[in-house]
Amino acid sequence: MSALSISDFQRRVEGLRELPSLPAILLPVLNQLSRDADDIDLQKTAQLVSHDGALTAQVLHMANSPLFGMGQRVSTVRAAALTLGISRLRDIVTACCLMQISPKGDYNAASFWEHSLACALISRNLARKLNYGDIERAYLAGLVHDLGILVNMLLIPKEFARVFKIAAESQRPLREVEIEQYGISHEVTGDLLSTHWHLFDYLSEVMRRHHDVERATLDPVLTAIVNIADLLCRTSGLGYGYLENIQVTLQEEYAWKVIAAQSPRFRTLDMACFTMEIESYVKEVRTLISVLFRI
Ligand SMILES: [Fe+2]
Ligand SMILES: [Fe+2]
Incomplete structure (x- = not known):
């Protein structure tokens, strides 16, 4: 397989109709739901969500699910917002909006979203432990960090399917095989998407640098949080749908050192406790995804 140049990708990104557009409802809803609980206008939020039929159906489905509902049909x-609570509503709205852009194909989209959602939840948890200023920013960054993978599925579906097959069969990191096979990785295409969508700079940086934290300049701590969350997911069975054969010692990771420098608590973090917390996320994410994808 020949290498693909960035400019080639850029041309494809700019010229391709199928490139997903940012779901119009996402930013206004997030804008509402990111406020302090007392400032959230539930009526306005409900109105915004109601404009999107697919999203409304998902939210009602979740609220009526025995897993998340309160036993009363809504x-x-x-x-539904009252039943689910603001925090879960925000998670569902964000995830549903982004899932609407999943490409149709044989790739297991549920696995991709399992990874992304788990990464979002763990990023938020890490941000909270770290006293990082904006924990919802960490959640969003975790959720979108790998969107470049979706871009690759859309722009170069055949090449991507081949790369994915090689990576899964050899249990190697996807990024490594991407670079080996077509000379470009999902961080580059994620960055192109974030430019196309005019996303916040801090999200662009995470999409571009989450495997290369040393080169993050705008918000290295946020990029480090997502890097560690990504590693935790991939070593806890919430990777891309296959088991990677990687050995990771978190404390030796550059990103861990960035986080530890920010928060002395991390140097003495009880790893056993932390791992147990992560395991509870694994269950939460699997449940959420199984409801959202109705599997
Ligand atoms: Fe990645
Ligand atoms: Fe990832």
């Missing part, structure tokens, strides 16, 4: 977004 039929409006407002009632």
